[in-house]
Amino acid sequence: MDGCPVEIVIPEKCRNLDQNEEWIKIVTDDGEEIVRLHDYGRFYEIPGLYDNFYKSLNCQSPRVVCETLKNQMARGGWQKQPVRVLDLGAGNGQVGEMLTRQLDCEAVVGLDIIAEAREAAERDRPEVYADYYVMDLANPTDEALNDLSRWNFNTLVTVAALGFGDISTQAFINAYNLLPDDAWVAFNIKDRFLSDADDTGFSETMKKLLNDGFELLESRRYCHRLSLAGNPLYYYVIVGRKNGAAD
Ligand SMILES: C[S@@+](CC[C@H](N)C(=O)[O-])C[C@H]1O[C@@H](n2cnc3c(N)ncnc32)[C@H](O)[C@@H]1O
The missing domain is CATH 3.40.50.150 (Vaccinia Virus protein VP39)
Structure with a gap:
């Protein structure tokens, strides 16, 4: 994803979840981490992650x-x-x-x-x-x-x-x-x-x-x-x- 501060992985099994259960994997210097899309606190902690990720989902x-x-x-x-x-x-x-x-x-x-x-x-x-x-x-x-x-x-x-x-x-x-x-x-x-x-x-x-x-x-x-x-x-x-x- 352009401009995203961390690597994002979307495992295949995440693609059929309800909106409030969706999660992704992020890869930081500390390793891999699972983050729920509704875990806003974690999204906000990483500068640019919230804005870039929701933009990639075409959030309007x-x-x-x-x-x-x-x-x-x-x-x-x-x-x-x-x-x-x-x-x-x-x-x-x-x-x-x-x-x-x-x-x-x-x-x-x-x-x-x-x-x-x-x-x-x-x-x-x-x-x-x-x-x-x-x-x-x-x-x-x-x-x-x-x-x-x-x-x-x-x-x-x-x-x-x-x-x-x-x-x-x-x-x-x-x-x-x-x-x-x-x-x-x-x-x-x-x-x-x-x-x-x-x-x-x-x-x-x-x-x-x-x-x-x-x-x-x-x-x-x-x-x-x-x-x-x-x-x-x-x-x-x-x-x-x-x-x-x-x-
Ligand atoms: C999807 S984000 C939307 C943020 C912003 N409105 C936007 O459109 O970019 C949902 C926000 O609602 C906040 N939130 C959840 N429960 C809340 C509550 N009871 N009172 C105030 N904010 C709450 C979350 O912490 C989160 O920041």
Whole structure:
């Protein structure tokens, strides 16, 4: 893989695994190591590995979510308004970087559950985030919520971080409830998690958000990335505006 800092081996038996079970072998000076694709901490620790590997799988989601948000903001006459964004599940900052390039950002604040993500963002994209929190919003303290509230966010973005044991429905709702009415919300989610067969709770959460007044502006199915076998993995991009708290 061009530009990749380590040698990557994809054994044949990895090509038929479910998305959250996929793994690869990396070869470093210390020898061979098995790394699950969802072991983000290990990916972030090796400079360039996350960006290059997901690029090789044709990952489109940061671009698709940011562009869809930008287009909807433009339609709503918002292209000149400064945005204060919470980037939930920010990782090493790909999304934050795109937001700062595409929108008039007054502040982009990152939040991730693992310290390796903040360390990688500070290493790879030190100019992007006004602040970066390492916490889980599933069960936040009042102090944490007060601290986040002072940013007066008017936009919530979360890319490739919902479901699969990553950001829970409660953490997402707690982030959503940090926003005032009219705030912009942009995220993506695997298509299956919005279907009737969903058991992650996101399908139910989406219905509740809509009942509670979420104004859905765009929802579109697209190819998030390729699996290790080269098959497309489909997600929905969803962009809308908050209109009432969620419970
Ligand atoms: C696939 S990465 C996406 C990173 C970034 N949004 C991007 O598109 O490049 C998923 C990220 O969600 C983070 N994450 C998982 N559970 C989380 C939680 N409960 N709260 C915040 N972040 C979480 C992971 O640590 C990881 O950095």
